[in-house]
Amino acid sequence: MPKINRRAFVATAAAAATLATPYIVQAQTQPVPPPAPSPPAPGPFKQPPLPFAETALAPVIGARTVALQYSRHHAGYYTNLNSITKGTPYASMTLPQLVVEANKDKDRRFFNNAGQAWNHEIYWEQFTPGGARAPEKRLLELISVTFGSLDEMKNKIVASAGTVFGSGWTWLVHDGSKIEIVNTAGGDGPLTSGKTALVGIDVWEHAYYLDYENRRPEHVKAVLDNIINWDVVADRLKA
Numbered sequence: 001m002p003k004i005n006r007r008a009f010v011a012t013a014a015a016a017a018t019l020a021t022p023y024i025v026q027a028q029t030q031p032v033p034p035p036a037p038s039p040p041a042p043g044p045f046k047q048p049p050l051p052f053a054e055t056a057l058a059p060v061i062g063a064r065t066v067a068l069q070y071s072r073h074h075a076g077y078y079t080n081l082n083s084i085t086k087g088t089p090y091a092s093m094t095l096p097q098l099v100v101e102a103n104k105d106k107d108r109r110f111f112n113n114a115g116q117a118w119n120h121e122i123y124w125e126q127f128t129p130g131g132a133r134a135p136e137k138r139l140l141e142l143i144s145v146t147f148g149s150l151d152e153m154k155n156k157i158v159a160s161a162g163t164v165f166g167s168g169w170t171w172l173v174h175d176g177s178k179i180e181i182v183n184t185a186g187g188d189g190p191l192t193s194g195k196t197a198l199v200g201i202d203v204w205e206h207a208y209y210l211d212y213e214n215r216r217p218e219h220v221k222a223v224l225d226n227i228i229n230w231d232v233v234a235d236r237l238k239a
């Protein structure tokens with residue numbers, strides 16, 4: 001192996017650094033393209049289409065976060081479900097039925113994937129553009145009676161979301177007579193307690209980390225203040 005003296009080594013390293021610098025600068029300033037959408041999962045469980053463009057929720061939820069969460073995380077739950085339920089009684093159930101039935105199963109793969117598939121359906125739907133930007137009528141009355149004001153309810157949801165340890169969800173739910181805020185862990189949601197999901201706030205890190213790093217409360221507040229379609233929420237209350 002040829003010997004390289006110190007002067008030659010320094011000169012070579014400097015030249016390499018000079019060559020590398022433009023590439024690094026270019027790499028840092030190039031926008032990162034969103035991931036290509038995954039092909040639809042074959043099987044009975046179909047991921048609903050995203051009801052808006054991936055850019056529609058920005059800057060509250062960035063396009064890359066939407067793309068990754070919808071096309072990778074959410075899509076993956078259907079791929080897994082279609083694979084593991086093949087040939088089982090679960091394959092002929094609706095997704096909500098599967099969530100409830102799989103919650104009795106010791107094998108948590110069914111519940112975890114079905115729960116997360118359903119939770120994200122609730123999640124995307126509530127951001128559909130075009131509806132009321134604030135609660136109205138019966139929903140607003142219920143909020144005022146229960147929490148004092150809309151702002152107070154939002155504060156309580158933000159605070160509750162801050163107490164979820166690790167991955168989970170914070171929900172505004174209706175139990176048939178009143179509305180309340182509940183947290184669920186992992187892929188669990190209101191279906192397992194028989195409550196109606198009105199608003200679902202995803203506090204898995206994949207929902208906010210690219211945009212907010214560890215500032216979960218900031219993300220939750222921005223979601224509640226800016227991108228909820230309160231007509232969708234009111235319709236869930238009527239259902």
Ligand SMILES: [Fe+2]
Pocket residue numbers: 069073120202204206207
């Ligand atoms: Fe998520």
